[in-house]
Amino acid sequence: MSVLTSHLRNYTAAPVCHDIPINGQLLGLHDSGVLWWPDENTLVVSDLHLEKASSYARRGVMLPPYDTGATLEKLAGVMDAFDPARVICLGDSFHDAKGSDRLPAPYRAMLTTLQLGREWIWVTGNHDPVAPVRLCGETVDEVSFGPLTFRHEPIEKIGSQETLGEICGHLHPAARVRRFGRSIRRSCFATDGTRLVLPAFGALTGGLNVTDEAYSMIFRRRQFSVFLLGNDRLFPFTASRLVGD
């Protein structure tokens, strides 16, 4: 697959991450949208939404059936670059509960290859509350390693002990920056130093602006930072510099 090899080429150099501390752990944010935890040799990816297009097709909306392939190819590139011992998929890995059942054979094989020789954890999400079928890996509702807890939906509390070291997805954070009368909107990581929200990784996943009400349940207003995904680096901004949609 030519697209696959081009991704490999992009990631053969040691991946450069933007390092930030969360609850005492040094974590690397990568411009592909994945999280790298070097001490644990762990890669975290959120909201793959595999088989999203086919989920729509069932209702007569024939979106291009290439999203699963595109997402998996991108993931394969990242896996090749980091070579993690453990992978955590932070929920909504499939767009609906039947998604893993629909997964076409070539993609199933591709995913299985990625899982070979690795500890693989499926965290359940609101789109995929059940364990995926005919795939390896352990399925959990949430999981903790050391001071970090991995779950799909953030707990809607601020400054609580429960949310310290929370790594989550679900919200699909995106941010808009305005400059020279033009505005640019990108997916992003969002963090206040105590917890971290990952961007959605899937090819057909949109984003929810971090100025939306939903984020006021988890961050103090304007007291958080975002890291916008650029072409080969991340762009940090404080929330006060951002505009709504």
Next chain:
Amino acid sequence: MDAAHLPDRFQSWFASRGWTPRAHQLQLIDHLSQGHSTLLIAPTGAGKTLAGFLPSLVELERQGKRKPGAAGRGIHTLYISPLKALAVDIARNLEAPVTEMDLPVRLETRTGDTPSHKRQRQKLNPPDILLTTPEQIALLLSDPASERLFASLRTVILDELHALVTSKRGDLLALGLARLRRLAPGLRTIGLSATVAEPDDLRAYLVDQPDTDERALAHLVQVSGGAQPDITILDSEERLPWSGHSSRYAIGDIYGLIKKHNVSLLFVNTRSQAEMVFQELWRINDETLPIALHHGSLDVGQRRKVEAAMAAGSLRAVVATSSLDMGIDWGDIDLVINIGAPKGASRLAQRIGRANHRMDEPSRAVLVPANRFEVLECQAALSASRRGEQDTPPLRNGALDVLAQHLLGLACADPLDALATYEEIRSSQTYRYLDWEIFEKVLDFVATGGYALKTYEQYAKLRKGKDGLWRIAHPKIAQQYRLNVGTIVEAPMLKVRLVKSKADGRRTPVGRGGRMLGEIEEYFIEQLAPGDTFLFGGEVLRFEAIRESEAYVSRAKTDNPMIPSYMGGKFPLSTYLAASVRAMLADPESWKELPDQVRDWLEIQREKSVLPRKDGLLVETFPRANKHYMVCYPFEGRLAHQTLGMLLTKRLERMGAQPMGFVANDYALAVWGLRDLSSLFSSGRISLDELFEQDILGDDLDAWLAESSLMKRTFRNCAVIAGLIERRHPGQEKTGRQVTVSSDLIYDVLRAHEPDHILLKATWNDAAEGLLDISRLGELLARIKGRITHTGLSHVSPLAVPILLEIGKEPVYGEAMDAILEEAAQELVLEALE
């Protein structure tokens, strides 16, 4: 036909009004009675609409009354108008003769506003004459009852045909007509049109086309004349601006004209201009003349009020965009003031036709150019008007997204036979060159999305039966179709609601529940930060916040708003006027008619640099404030220039010239960078012939399109029309925006994995004619080949001043998105270090 052959009732009706039937009205009755479709071209005030209906009224009179208890008749005549307001207006006007002659005719309207019980009844018990819109025709044709409903249809009247055929609505209608002809053999069509450049295009549109290269034409009835309009260009004492579109300098003159006339209609090109002119007029309106504002984003209720006041004669002036261009009679307008550039000769003629509805008196119009180039454009339009020249665009090739929508509609009505449908579609002039392969692809798209990867067979919307006919898989598909029908895809709009400012009391949340002011494009609001001010509905508003699908605004205390840069109504300069302007520039003899200021400007240009030649391209280079500029003058319209600017900067970058940005207007294009372009060109290190080589439309264009937001917007429109993504309907927004799949993401995935997909082809076709104007760019590159003149200057030339003044006003292109982010991030770092 002799008037004496008219039925008695008609003769005495004409006589009772002191009229005699006009020659063209009788001719039309004649042609129709012989079964001929006919195009009627007539100026406003010639009794065009009555002419269109007379043949049907005469026929229906002869049929006599319906017998009680007899089987219902089907529809005899369809009247189709581009505006539902026009359909309603015409129905009202037609009631008078029908009642006065006591004709056995029932006429009804059917629009999006018609209540569903009435629509249901119309299907069971149809009227003799139905007045409606292209969308309603599509809906009716998707109904299993359509065959019965239209079996006895005799006549279709297409009003404002010149306006209909230039858009995708015209494509939809062309497909509808092809189906109507099959349902009602012997059907006759009548086209009513203003004067156009190529009447034969419209004549061909009206009739069945043969399966050969010959073109079948409808009969033509042309009413010549009307009095020559009396057009002048405003001769202002004020200094003519170098650039900009505000016409602020002439506001005093415009107000003076309004005072001297009974009712003036002021046309502008964009909504932002409308807002500005309206506000400026009221600023100096010492006599508090009733002056109103009318444009497409105002609340419907407010627009209706303005229209009613206009019809009642209680206004002295209305500032309007093209929302008022068409059709409906606005009473006694005695002056049209066209502010800004006319952009096209025919456009101007149609606008001027709004003044004075009696065809034997001249319409009076004043053109107000907003800047020096626009003076040239106004002069060119004026000469065109005197010679009666037209520059309406040529007939379109039918769009594929519209075809997709139509095919689904047909399948909803009846099982679809692919080959028969293909032949039917090719009988329309608009789609006669459609390939079978493309048709199959479109059908495949409708059925399963048309992807090379065949994974959606199980979810197919259309299935081919054993009999070879295509049927919808489920009745829900028909429901889906009905919600998506139509070709007008509005940019996503937000309602504008007036609330109390939160700046008043800091801690209170934004107030709720104020008055609704109208609607505004989402992408415009996206550019605003809370606190920014803009003009809307004649008021300066302060943007507060977005809540769901509403933009909250408050009354601002400033007089100096940031004016909304709505795109609405920005037409590019017509090819015809562009050529006239080029010819005028190249011929100093013709400058005599120009104002002194403009003539001086051109004289100095001739002295300091050179004049652009009629068929060549002038390229000037000069240094200015540490940068080097290249300005060229293609006169091909803003859209084509923007595309060219994007491609030139890419190519210059590859040639090592380090371009930094560009700006484009309707007449010129300026590119600037850090390296000395004069010496790069004159030393031959960069060849201008190579730079403007036609192959620039190959790979460079392709690479750029991947990122172009214009292309993505075009794709979105095609995807909605073709039915790939569903329209957003009012009330659905509440489910949250992240739920809808972004069409940008779909575009990216499709482009990466199936670049030959039929929907990308449809998008490309649209872009070539529309937002990117690639077809016109191609013509330009061919025209200037080997005719490029380069002049190296020591400083800016007179002709270049206007475009340089646009820098900073128009968005500057050519900066990579990441570079902007980088700089914004960098600024933050500096802030932190201070």
